[in-house]
Amino acid sequence: MTSKLDTFFGAMADPTRRAVIETLARGPASVSTLHAPHAMALPTFMRHLKVLEETGIVRSVKKGRVRTCHIDPAPLVEVQGWLAWQREIWEHRSDRG
Amino acid sequence: MTSKLDTFFGAMADPTRRAVIETLARGPASVSTLHAPHAMALPTFMRHLKVLEETGIVRSVKKGRVRTCHIDPAPLVEVQGWLAWQREIWEHRSDRG
Numbered sequence: 001m002t003s004k005l006d007t008f009f010g011a012m013a014d015p016t017r018r019a020v021i022e023t024l025a026r027g028p029a030s031v032s033t034l035h036a037p038h039a040m041a042l043p044t045f046m047r048h049l050k051v052l053e054e055t056g057i058v059r060s061v062k063k064g065r066v067r068t069c070h071i072d073p074a075p076l077v078e079v080q081g082w083l084a085w086q087r088e089i090w091e092h093r094s095d096r097g
Numbered sequence: 098m099t100s101k102l103d104t105f106f107g108a109m110a111d112p113t114r115r116a117v118i119e120t121l122a123r124g125p126a127s128v129s130t131l132h133a134p135h136a137m138a139l140p141t142f143m144r145h146l147k148v149l150e151e152t153g154i155v156r157s158v159k160k161g162r163v164r165t166c167h168i169d170p171a172p173l174v175e176v177q178g179w180l181a182w183q184r185e186i187w188e189h190r191s192d193r194g
Contacts, residue, residue: 009110
């Protein structure tokens with residue numbers, strides 16, 4: 001649990017990686033489509049994708065020469081749970097201020 | 098917006114810092130109370146607190162010799178908004194899979 005949260009939060013602490021998530025939330029996309037809007041070399045971009053794949057939030061499948069990525073929302077749901085839990089405790093405590 | 102999310106997600110990508118948030122969600126606490134459960138030198142712990150203060154999620158007030166920390170939930174609400182937005186898009190798209 002702890003290390004999953006570490007890797008998820010670390011993965012989200014980068015604007016390129018959040019942009020990939022924002023694109024994939026709308027639907028699966030190829031690596032080249034995901035890379036196109038980013039002014040960086042493909043190997044650099046691939047390292048960002050790898051960080052996202054390591055958290056489990058992005059998965060990819062290769063068919064022929066095209067690698068297509070999609071979102072697996074499970075880690076997102078888990079992190080939302082942690083944040084919502086903190087907020088819940090904060091909002092319901094008696095000495096709030 | 099982008100850089101706020103960067104600093105918040107970066108701050109949360111560490112178990113010591115998340116433990117501080119979990120404690121402060123229950124109520125304000127002094128630096129020494131927050132430090133007590135963590136097996137690290139005070140200066141190391143203070144650097145973690147500084148990272149949290151830089152995101153705005155932790156604020157502190159010094160009275161005499163005691164510095165008391167509390168949560169400001171605004172950054173938490175903002176990040177929850179970003180995550181919920183991604184999830185919302187994902188859950189409502191037509192080609193979901």
